[in-house]
Every structure is written in C-alpha cells, then in structure tokens.
Amino acid sequence: MLFNSLSFFAFFPVFCALYFLTRGRVRLWCILLASYFFYSWWDVRLLPILLAMTWVNYFLGQKIRAAVSDSGRRRVLTAGVCLNLGVLGTFKYLGFLAGAALAVLHAAGLSVPEYALRIILPVGISFYIFEMISYLAEIYRGHMEPSRDLLKFSIFVAFFPRLVAGPILRPQEFLPQLDGLRNPRAASVAEGLEMVFWGFFKKLAIADVVAGFVDPVFNNPFAYSPNTLRVAAIFYSVQIYCDFSGYSGIAIGIGRMLGFDLGRNFDKPYFSTSFSEFWTRWHISLSSWLRDYLYIPLGGNRGSKFATWRNLMLTMLLGGLWHGASWTFVAWGGLHGLFLVAQRLAGKPMERLAAAARLPGRLRSLAAGVCVFSLVTLAWIPFRSSDFASAWHIFRLVTGGSAWSLADVPNKFQVLRDFGLIAALFAFEYLDLRISFPRIFEARPGLRPMAGAAVLLAISLFGVFGSHAFIYFQF
Secondary structure (H helix, E strand, O other): OOOOOHHHHHHHHHHHHHHHHOOHHHHHHHHHHHHHHHHHOOOHHHHHHHHHHHHHHHHHHHHHHHOOOHHHHHHHHHHHHHHHHHHHHHHHHHHHHHHHHHHHHHHOOOOOOOOOOOOOOOOOHHHHHHHHHHHHHHHHOOOOOOOOOHHHHHHHHHOHHHOOOOOOOOHHHHHHHHOOOOOOOHHHHHHHHHHHHHHHHHHHHHHHHHHHHHHHHHHOHHHOOHHHHHHHHHHHHHHHHHHHHHHHHHHHHHHHHOOOOOOOOOOOHHHOOOHHHHHHHOOHHHHHHHHHHHHHHHOOOOOOHHHHHHHHHHHHHHHHHHOOOOHHHHHHHHHHHHHHHHHHHHHHHHHHHHHHOOOOHHHHHHHHHHHHHHHHHHHHHHHHOOOHHHHHHHHHHHOOOOOOOOOOOOOHHHHHHHHHHHHHHHHHHHHHHHHOHHHHHHHOOOHHHHHHHHHHHHHHHHOOOOOOOOHHHHO
16 A cells, blocks of 8 residues: 555545544554554555564564573574574575576576576565564663563554555664553644655655656666766656655654654755765664664774774675665665775865865865765666666766767756756755754744645646655565
8 A cells, every 4th residue: 555545545544533533452453453454455465474473573572581591592582583584585585596596507507497486575574574673682682671562562563654664663762652652742743744745745746757757768778878867867866865755754754643753764865975974864764773783783893994894895785685686786785885985995085185275164065965966876876777787888878978968868848847846855955954944833833834735736736646656665
C-alpha cells in the first residue's frame, strides 16, 4: 500500500477513527492489526516471515537478559545476529551469489546448467532486520531491558508508517512511547500534517516529475548526448533525495499526528560542505546505525590511520551492499568510502591552502558544497545504472570535455520547468537553514495554514498522480 495511492487514502481515515476512539491495550491492538493489514496489502505471503522474525527476536532478547555470564550473553547475541543476517541474506542475496558463482564457473570453462532462483523479496526486510539486530545489541550492551510485552514489541517491529522504508527505529527510543499512549496535542497534529504535505510535495511535484526525464535516459543511456546525460544525472540526484526524504517526511509526519516521535531522517544533505557532514544529514537512521553497530565495533577511528581508512571503506561497502544484491550498489558504497578517506587525507591541507589564499568563508563553503554535491551526484550514476557498462558510459560522457549546453537536450520546456522546481526547493531549504520556518510558524501561527495551502496548490499544479512506488521500497 503506497502513501500516494487511493487505497491508503481510504485506509488511513478509518484507522485514525479507530485509533482516536480507543484507549489502552485496545489502541495498541488497533495499531498492530492495522500495521499487519497495511503490510499484507503488498502480499499476504510476506506476513508469516515478519511474524516469525518478531517472535524469534522477542524470545532471543529474553535469553540474552537471562544468561548468567558474559560469554552466555555473547553466544545468544551472536546466534541472533547470525540468524537475522542469514534470513536477510537468503531472501536478498542468495540469487545474486548463485549468479556470481555461475559466472565464475562459466569463465573457468565449466559447463553448468543455467537456472534462476525465484525468491520473493519481503518488502522492508532490510529495515526491520536492522531494527531487530539493534534491539538485541542494546540489550547485550545493557542499555535497555528486553521488552516483556510481546504486543508492544510487535508494534515496534511492524509500526506501519515506517515499516517498509524506514526510518530505522531505535528500540530504547520507540518502545517507551507505547507506555501510557495518549492523544497527541493539536500542535503535534498540525506539525505532522505539515510534514506530510511537504513530503507529498517532494514526492509528487519534484521526484515523480523529474523521473519522467530520468527514467528513459538511464534505461537507454547509449542513445543520448553528454549534456542529456548530465541533466539526467543531476535530476536523479534530486529525484532520489526528494523521493526518499519525501517518504520519510510522510512517515514521520503520520507518526507525529498519532503522538509518536520517529526522529529525523534527512536534514538538507545537499547543503553539506564535507562528506562526513553529508552522512550526518542523509538517511540519518541508517548512517547512525552503520556507525554504532558496524564502524565503531570495527574499531572506528581509535586505531592507526590505515585502520580508520579500512573501517570507513568496509562500512561504506557494506552500506552499499545493504541496498541490494548488485555490484553497482557496492561500487556506490566504495566511492563514498573513498570520498571519506580522501577527506581525511586532504581536508586539513585544503583548509590551510584556502586560509593562505584568504578566501572568504562563504566562498569556501560554497566551493566545498558544490564539490560535495558534484561528487555525490557522480556516485549516484552506478547506483541508478542497471550495469557497469551503462554506468561507465554515462560517467565517461558526463565528465568529458564537451561544452555544457541545453541545445541538444530533448524536452527543453520540461527541463527548464524541472530546474525551476528544483531551484524553488533548494531556495526554500536554504531559507529554512537561515531563518527556521518552524520558529516563524510558532511566532505567527496564522502563517501555517497559508503555507499548507501554498504547498497543496503547488502539488495540484505540478504533481504527477499515478501511485508511483517510492524508490527505497526495493531495498
């Protein structure tokens, strides 16, 4: 069930009516059953997997707490992590690994019959598996007690606004919110609705709009000119940001309307002036998960410089692989790992060079921001491409020496309109960085409905309506 589908617009009002008419455990059951209904709408065959992983991890949490020794707790944690990753790997990577093995055997001259592993990928499995691993790890570390209430733990795993594409919840932050759940304040409902409207604007009026240019170009990149490929690369960089941050905004906004705080998943990442800053602003719930449960356990930056670079590369490579069973995702993660390593190598020398040249602070920030956005956009090319041949072709032409021009770019009116929408988005985000619209709305409440009406008008004028799936549903 998509947020931008008629089925969701029928489902959500009915759920809200039941939610606000109930109290206590009846309300909790309402949340859980609605979440299972929401998830089953995709494919009811996926529900038993979600149920089984919920129950298994619930009891593993009890076992970690009940173990009488550190070694016993470690064994249960290890078994739990291996089980969760094993399930994730089976559904997400088994076909990929089998295909890679076949390619190696064929290259060696061995005749092996072709076959296909038809394994259905459960929607959202990458997200809820990571949540359950963090649940077990936090109990092992002593940061929280295991949940004694299977109903509440099941809601933590299945809460429908963020079930299929995040944000990735931290158990110690979400589970306490289920205790004594009360109706949200009117201000929270208004804030949540504002986030939902803004999320729909990003999705419908920008991401789905530029997708009309991006998809044909990336589906057949060999048929287009270098400048067309450059426009498509820039547009895709904006598309994936608006699509995913739009989904996150809708999910977090729905949670706010129901009285939940789901944190923040994006914080204007394309205004970053370094790659480390970018990863504190982009997909915050995943980047912080990778930091806390992978990078720091690997050693973080506590060892030598080489060890730190190794840990950065491993974390980003595995972060790329998390997105899907494709070497193009691994390449994307590897590029970001190289960017982070290069920043550590060249960051201070570049700062000294800029200081020696007496460049104004704003000019230095602008140059750094353009550099980060440009390299991030180049890294999105393999992420979006279907294979390395297409990615290399796009990368080679985009970075070639041909002059920039819109003369040979098709659909010029569409391109100029899309650039106008993107410029309006970035202008709004820049102003929000400088003056903070939420504070203005608090000081002048009458402006909030006017802003909401303006966003709805923009959606109606520019939005693409057709229940286009969110990009991150495939991960």
